[in-house]
Amino acid sequence: MARYTTLSPAELAHIVAQYPIGTPLKLKDIPGGFGNSNFKLTTTEGEFLLKICDEKDPTELKMQISLLQHLSKHAYPTVYPILTKDQKPLTHQTFGSVLLYPFLQGDQPQSSPNTLAQLGEALAKLHHIPPIVGLPCFAMGISQMLPFFKEVQDTEFARHPFVVSLKSELELMRPHINAPLPKGLLHGDLFLDNTLFDGDQMVAILDFEEGCYDSLLIDVGMTIIGCCYTPHHELNLKVAHRFLDAYNAVRPLTENEWEHLDCFVHYAALSIAFWRFRQFNIRRPDTHRANTYQEMITRSERWTIANSDKHIKTEICL
Secondary structure, three states: OOOOOOOOHHHHHHHHOOOOOOOEEEEEEOOOOOOOEEEEEEEOOEEEEEEEEOOOOHHHHHHHHHHHHHHHHOOOOOOOOOOOOOOOOOEEEOOEEEEEEEOOOOEOOOOOHHHHHHHHHHHHHHHHOOOOOOOOOOOOOHHHHHHHHHHOOOOHHHHOHHHHHHHHHHHHHHHHHOOOOOEEEEOOOOOHHHEEEEOOEEEEEOOOOOOEEEEHHHHHHHHHHHHOEOOOOOEOHHHHHHHHHHHHHHOOOOHHHHHHHHHHHHHHHHHHHHHHHHHHHHHOOOOOOOOOHHHHHHHHHHHHHHOOOOOHHHHHHO
16 A cells, blocks of 8 residues: 555544544554555444545645535445534644545455446446536646656656656647547546445445546546556456447547547556656655556557557447
8 A cells, every 4th residue: 555654543543533433443554556545444333444645735635525525416426525523524634634434345346347337337427427616637647747847857867768758758649638529527547446346336436536627538548547457467458348338338439539549548558657657756765666657558558559450449339
């Protein structure tokens, strides 16, 4: 897990005392994830997910809460924060902000046609929900990459092969990224570890921390990159077809979106690779995660190879 913050018994007791959830009994790390410190909290009243928001400032968290409240009005299948005793959705501690959620029972699914069919339908339904005012654009994409290039221009990272390649590829993709495509409300980070299933049934889409307003095709490309590969980063083309088929049945992609799909799959992969490179080599250096960005490059390359004959749209439309 991305554990950036630890809690002393006194700090934990102080947090729990602000909620109507009894007294703490046990706190256990939750593995997985990259951007927060996550724990399973057991109290005298039940089990909860305690999330320390290490990567978001108060303004970003306020927008995140507003988005969740908006999704609640549309009965979207996600998990919603538990309110404090004084009806607040989060608490601010000396070490950062804390969100508390119900601990939903379920598991992270395997990539399969059934899993991706449900995710395709759920994502398309999300894209039909009108966005709220003030959502940022996609935070792991070009809006962050361009400032990043300036940030590292006088450092050793300016000549790093990944940074040089990213800059070159981004220039080639910019006309496609800026194409007039349908925009709307995005999840922004739909990987398998941001979903929850009970057996073969989807329970929830989790972690709307990257919720934003941008080209809907970003989410489509991201879900392919995040959910249609094996743990060894081999593309499962059958699964990708099933996802696109289910998505297209609820929100048909436009002709222009089909034409740009390959580019946005690649863009999604590069955006995650960029975030991981910056996070684990510059912002929070971590020798164990420093090269995880390469996994996304591998996935992008394998998508390109598998789809070099441009048969994706043809198979979905059959």
